[in-house]
Amino acid sequence: MSDTQAFIEEAVSLLGSRGFTTDPELVTPWLTDWRGRYTGKAIGLASPSSTEETAAFVRLCARHGVPIVPQGGNSGMSGGATPDESGAQVLLSLRRMDAIRELDTRARQVTCDAGVILQTLHEAAAAERMRFPLTLGGKGSATIGGLISTNAGGTQVLRHGTMRAQVLGIEAVLADGSVFDALTPLKKDNRGFDLKQMLIGSEGTLGIVTSATLRLLPEIGERMVAWVGLPTIGAARELLLHCGDVAGDMLEGFEVLPAHCLEAVIAHLPDARAPLAGNHAWHALIELVGTADAEDAVRAAAEKMLAEAFEKDLLEDAVLAANEAQADAFWLLRDSIAPAERAIGPAMQHDISVPVAAMAKFVEEASPQVEAKFPGTRAVGFGHLGDGNIHFHVLAPAGASRGEWEADEGKRVSAFVHDLVDDFGGSISAEHGIGQVKRDELGRLGDPVALAMMRSVKQALDPDGLLNPGKLVPLAKDHATA
Template identity: 75%
Template sequence: MRDRDTFRSAAAELLGPRGFTYDKDLVEPWLTDWRGRYTGKAVGLASPGSTDEVSRFVKLCSAYGVPIVPQGGNSGMSGGATPDDGGDSVILSLRRMNTIRELDVAAQQVTCGAGVVLQTLHEAAEAEGLRFPLTLGGKGSATIGGLVSTNAGGTQVLRHGTMRAQVLGLESVLADGSVFSNLVPLKKDNRGFDLKQLLIGSEGTLGIVTAATLRLVPQTAQRRVAWIGLSSISRARELLLHCEKRAGDALEGFEVLPHHCLQSVLAHLPDSRSPLSNDHGWYALVELVAEATEADAIDGLAEDVLHSAMERDLIEDAVISASEAQAEAFWLLRESISPAERAIGPAMQHDISVPVARMAEFVETASPEIEKRFPGTTAIGFGHLGDGNIHYHVLAPPSAVQGEWEMTDGKIISAFVHDLVTEFGGSISAEHGIGQMKRDELSRLGDPVALGLMRTIKQALDPQGILNPGKLVPLAPDAPTP
């Protein structure tokens, strides 16, 4: 880059002491992703407080040719917010832009800055009798800008869709510093391309999200959560179809996990216990919700769904939450799977999706094949069966050395899993994004026409290549390695 010291001085003058620093102790915590897989270097940390400051800072970076790595809560799963080790990039944190600009109760929508934390948004909506219908385990740190940029999912996608479905309007700073402002939502707008959809899920490679207008929905008055024992994931698929038919829009979530996952969680969580008295091969976590006008019918609906499923021999046993505390306890078992599995030892973790109708077939085909091909491993799938997104983990043999196994056998295993997913017509990234972790695999397995379009769009919107370089968009086959 041109004259690092001059750039730093110009950035400090532009953003002030709160807005720019290159103090090692202040920058270092943001150089590593939260999973500890990627660590980079940076020329500094920029923390603008407004869209105008972001715009002017991006223009400065463009003038000096400084690559920009946008960062929200730094809670991504694919290394998408971590700079490389070259030391020429600047981290652009949106955390100071944490104002909820407007919450319109009548319109059921909210406009907020990119740095608003998801849990804060939940609390603001709940205070007005509304809710934001997307949640995930990292809600205490994940920011709206990051969720938009990665098109985040979560446990409510079955009913409400991914982050893409929640975004009504968007504000974003482009690579030349110009501001794309489309925060006012219109039910009908036929003026050409829906440009906000291009920016959603682009992981900061096409523009830096600075604000979003999001949809809200009425708060649920009642919910019932059922923990269900099943013989197989195929039975879980049948149960899902049954619940969709019987419960309709009341079906908010449908998660599955094998017995291995439950055992791991029970060993990991103090004072936890299995909701059912007997063990089962698989479990389903089913959530039904009702708004105020239908709250009195929720118990009858839950009992009808489970009773009719039992009559059809779809389930082996079940229990319905008797209180909100018990419902939370059921969900805690589901949300603790990843940390519980990590405590066991090394594992290759895959965020995949296949067509919903083929997910059971995929798990039943892939798991024995992987365990046979890679002796000593344990292959498990758990997660959002209702939207075809399974978190597919392959646990290392007991003798594996952490750090070594992932870089050797682990990489071979992941490539094999991704090959199987592709054969099933699926995606190697369902909700965690591509980042830097899966960019090479996307290049290897992606549709050449789609990859070419991505490169063309990237070149058109960011000709200098300064927005989050090395993430998401694979290099052209003949391009030199940066």
């Protein structure tokens, strides 16, 4: 019996036929990343139903020296949950671990398993007149474990912060199969390093998140959503400052997108239409929210905010959503940008950040530089203006072959964009993680001291390199691949 066959038989014995499978029909759909850039092979697909089963399976992998690729909803943007092509790795899915263990409205917190879908958590919180203050376009597939492992952002970071800010406690299985249990939230805890923060954003390279305690907020009593037409992204920056002055903590979202993105979405969604008449080079989507006792204040703030913006010539046109259905329709336009752009053809997508005050300047300067250096391309930037996170897409020239262009000229495009980001003192990954897409670029541009610290932590917690190998942590320079 081969070592691989022995491992498979032990895995089936441990997890059962439902918990471990090598059936190609069940495994294959999970071998390609959401963007379709990477397709790997795997010994099989493990789907434990509890933390105890996860720990036992990790110990089995450690004994056999089998590398593990943890996977949540497989909706990541950086290839961080896709195995390599060797066929020697195993996929570990947390999707069966989907229990909401406890939802405490008085403590304003919820404890849930890693496989809980974000939208499911939203619905569970809403049923108790609470809300979880993080959302994104992939909420119907993204899991809590994946969101924690990538320190996801989304459209509410302006007010509430990234996933890191939502995590009160965490449970994770380490590379040796031991369980790190820090689910109980403490306001103060000075017993050394904050180890849960080290696991957040580590993309499964240091431990496998199995459960978390998350903060909740009271449900929204009123929200006002506005769609605004603008001449430039610089004007959007001035409008953002104005909105912050008028609305204060009520300002929850401020998204910007160029006309090209809106046009792509309208072409992509059969029933979509532009919220405003006329042509505008840029658009902003603004959301104000308040609790049940502040409904009148939210509406008054929104009306005042837009009226004064008109008076100050900060915008060209604007409309307030008349009801919840229209507000949702506005947000659907924003959330559909990524699939709409993908449908157009090959593109290099860059999830980057620069200092908030420099975001408008970056887009204004970087777009023409990219288009001049790579003739035929089109550079479009959109995203979370309030936190400096730009989704900077560079569309391939007409007629470019999907797959070939990204692997050739696309790589040079990304290196050029990342150099521009570095010149602005920014980050090549704002909210999507590093995965395998940006690992080598992180090695090229990252601070040598920070990279050495990352490698040391990885070596200490996963000395055999079995947890999500080839992701996030760059190889040492003398071993780096070109």
